[in-house]
Amino acid sequence: MIVRDDMTFPFAEYQRRIDELRGRMQKRLLDAIVISDPENLMYLTDYQTTGYSFFQALVIPLDNEPFMITRKLEESNVYARTWVEITRPYPDTGDAIQMLVESLREFGLNGKHIGYERNSYFFPAYHQDSIHTTFTDGRLLDCFGIVEQGRITKSPVEIEIMRKAAHATEAGMKAGFEACVAGATENEIGAAISAGMFQAGGETPAVMPYVTSGPRTMIGHATWEGRVVQPGEHVFLEVGGCYRRYHTAMMRTVVLGDMTDTFYKAQEKMKLALQRLKEIMRPGLTVSDADNLVRAIITDNDIGGSLITRSGYSIGIAFPPSWDEGYIISLKQGISTVLEEGMTFHIIPWMWGVEGDKTMGISDTLYVTENGCESFFTLDKDFVVKPEYGA
Amino acid sequence: MIVRDDMTFPFAEYQRRIDELRGRMQKRLLDAIVISDPENLMYLTDYQTTGYSFFQALVIPLDNEPFMITRKLEESNVYARTWVEITRPYPDTGDAIQMLVESLREFGLNGKHIGYERNSYFFPAYHQDSIHTTFTDGRLLDCFGIVEQGRITKSPVEIEIMRKAAHATEAGMKAGFEACVAGATENEIGAAISAGMFQAGGETPAVMPYVTSGPRTMIGHATWEGRVVQPGEHVFLEVGGCYRRYHTAMMRTVVLGDMTDTFYKAQEKMKLALQRLKEIMRPGLTVSDADNLVRAIITDNDIGGSLITRSGYSIGIAFPPSWDEGYIISLKQGISTVLEEGMTFHIIPWMWGVEGDKTMGISDTLYVTENGCESFFTLDKDFVVKPEYGA
Structure with missing residues (x-):
């Protein structure tokens, strides 16, 4: 050496x-x-x-x-x-x-x-x-x-590097919030997020940001393909910032119009799932238990949304085509892996098919500490509501 | 169906x-x-x-x-x-x-x-x-x-879609030329290229742009990692624009200072290789012959540069991690595949190690026609020289 x-x-x-x-x-x-x-x-x-x-x-x-x-x-x-x-x-x-x-x-x-x-x-x-x-x-x-x-647990120096990835993630997401306006193309929003991430020190992520609007939010793993965002629609954003191949990821939702009862219910469910998980996530808990907590909260809703995937996955070093370390740990039922200090997860209490035709999400990247867990992010989790772009 | x-x-x-x-x-x-x-x-x-x-x-x-x-x-x-x-x-x-x-x-x-x-x-x-x-x-x-x-030959409707990818490639490259200034970080240049591509209708490419400056141009397949570009250096850019997963790619070189004899010789060699190939590329020619023409011109130089790879590869539909269809056809010796109408190639007469420590390139994406070939691009091939950023 x-x-x-x-x-x-x-x-x-x-x-x-x-x-x-x-x-x-x-x-x-x-x-x-x-x-x-x-x-x-x-x-x-x-x-x-x-x-x-x-x-x-x-x-x-x-x-x-x-x-x-x-x-x-x-x-x-x-x-x-x-x-x-x-x-x-x-x-x-x-x-x-x-x-x-x-x-x-x-x-x-x-x-x-x-x-x-x-x-x-x-x-x-x-x-x-x-x-x-x-x-x-x-x-x-x-x-x-x-x-x-x-790789299953990250050392303190790895957590520090992931903070730089988180800085790029948040910078990209903030630029995305600004760019989400009726009349913009999804491409323009993607351009703004990309530039925001890279200017903030971000490197090329394993997956470029997901940007979909209105009915296109129902297409899994789709991103911009030229669509013009319409007044009254919502925009689904998912950004994985990268630094030295380490990633942190985040979903957020922008509403171009008023906050309806449905949007509010979805927002509160997803925030609740993240908050409850953050309260109980610590060394000793099993992956199944963590998944179960998130899944139970999201599934119990009267607005039509469902969690059709695992509820989270390990995240860290990644090259294209995926930023996840789900092959190391995925949060789903039947996985008895016990959480340890230094594990890092993208937790995704998202909702597919709200009111039949809308997908939205709020997510967080957490790391397990000696006695609990912490988020890499400080950005507000609430939906970004822009009533001035209502229909 | x-x-x-x-x-x-x-x-x-x-x-x-x-x-x-x-x-x-x-x-x-x-x-x-x-x-x-x-x-x-x-x-x-x-x-x-x-x-x-x-x-x-x-x-x-x-x-x-x-x-x-x-x-x-x-x-x-x-x-x-x-x-x-x-x-x-x-x-x-x-x-x-x-x-x-x-x-x-x-x-x-x-x-x-x-x-x-x-x-x-x-x-x-x-x-x-x-x-x-x-x-x-x-x-x-x-x-x-x-x-x-x-997939080995593209139909007329595929060539038309690749023109849209080419439009994104050129828009990204032009934005990159603007952003190449002494004092900028490679990340800022990457941000500008990305935003340029996406605003021009480009979608997420199989590989994000390559941006390296000065000594970092010697690192194969590297891109921005935070380096500040210095006065007098050169910047290597390679951009693959994407539309509906179809790609076209292009290398260009920016000189932050005066055009030296060495830079001029490199530029003329690479332009000559592209021009001669364009004159003879047509249905019936073998891949080995095409490679040989480019390789002979580039290899015969007195400035220390070498072509350490194949001289081109088929390009078209791509998902990360690579935009090339080199597994379908690569331009190298020993390949007797005969060119046919509709084949599309990224031709890369680049030079590694000019003066021992500089890599530079000018490349083109061509499609084979009934009797010859055409480029997808119109952007000038010469090095972009910015003497105001000289050392």
Whole structure:
């Protein structure tokens, strides 16, 4: 490891992460592991690039120096960002898996027990087939999740970095509130949120903001596609700000008109769910219990809204296409995972289909503390009501 | 198929795509195919969502009505956007592959030959394992690329949609030129480009713009991370505008100071490569020949720059994390694919390491016509020189 002081976190943080990972490798009798998931590469080495649809991997032997396989173009990211000393790049006319297998042999890992992330999105099946048919003098074992076991709780320095992401999230959301006016296109609102996030120090998030208005709020995971916002409509906004690949996310709702009884009921339900959860969320509670509390409050309504998804998910390091760490923890029934200090969640007590044709949301990103939990945000949760844009 | 007139393309375009796909299925003796790649789903049905890290697939039987497996939240995208009549959604507490296998049985596809995209990023190994162990009464065969065979050339209506993406690309790049001043942060430049693209009708691209300055131009696939641009430096910009998931991309270079001999030589080399390629690119030329022409011109330089990647790639429908269709065609040696009318390429005669520490680029997105090729852009290719920001 090259000791350097210009990484996202102090060097000791990376040493701790690698040491703990090697402890887990030892327990699982692995001589080395091949890590290909972009979030896990970032977590272990501070490496990042958008070019991860080309194969790349960090090989971590139990006892020797780690080394990295990258596309030639991405090797510069190893030098510019990481503690990694040894790289084995492959050219665009070369074969990534051949380079991986040759490197495993070069560093004496043939004949050994090698873990790899079988379920990694960016270690696709053809590449897995290829390593299985060429690396025949060792044993390949699934170690999917071995790095995520470290990522499940965030250290104090990670919480601090997430505050910078939260600053970008709030700046983007405030710019969005301003831009929500009748006659604007959803694109113009998206432009304002994007500029707001980036000017406030935000980096490119794993997912760009969600902006939908009126009937389009009923389309799951949609964002701006040119629609002009009409007087009297509401606008659904969801913004995930990013800093050094760490994210915090937030939903808010803007009403271009008067606050109706229905809007008020929805707002109060969602605020209540967030408030009650914040009161009880602490180390020791199970994920199922947290989900149950939010789900029960939202489901008990007379305005037609329903919570058709999980009620929250772990959030932290993310690359496109998703800012969530739901594969680490999702808040849904049947999950007995116990909350621990340092876990971070985007809690989403949203309502789909209010009055049959409106979706709205208020959400929060929380971190679990020693005795309770805290929000990353200070922005008011109430719907932003603009009666001057009424129908 | 539900006939409707509110999709991205006329209904006949989707009918043609499905009919041609069924022709290819028949040739390959497949009774049905399971398509899970987000770009391919968009191509066939106009379906899109950012939520594709959750399993989703369109099942196309040779003779019967297609049906779609989605996460419950995403089902709304099927209704809002597509011609698909039958959906089988699964809840967040359910099992996607169980729903897929049950649906295959429900529609009489057990015992049949079923194609699936073995190399699809978002049909990860655990899910592939699961279908192999549960769908035991049929035969599963790899059909990766069967949809891409249709996507390899773009129809006239696709070229028209790509013009709208090009309009967003140019608007973003122009806003970037304005924002490139000494003392600005790379983030502020990124904010300006983003807002420019989106205000001009652009949608969220598969990759956000690349903005690097001075020494950071040497980091592959990096973008803004807070650096303040210094007087006398150059700024590398690469923007991929998006409309209805279709992309066009463009690199440009801004010089905050005087045009030096080196900058001039780099500019002229890159312009020459683009001009010569544009003169000879036409149906019948091989991809290797096109790459060779660009590579030879760029490589023959006395300023230290090198072309360390392929010299271009197919571009069109894209979802994060990459805007390229390089898995369909990349411009590199050894590829004997013959150019055809309707192919679209981002041509990137860029130079890495000019004077040892500068990367710069000028690129173009071209489409192959009946007898030659055309650019999607009209923006001037020369470096943007701002001597007033010299050191």
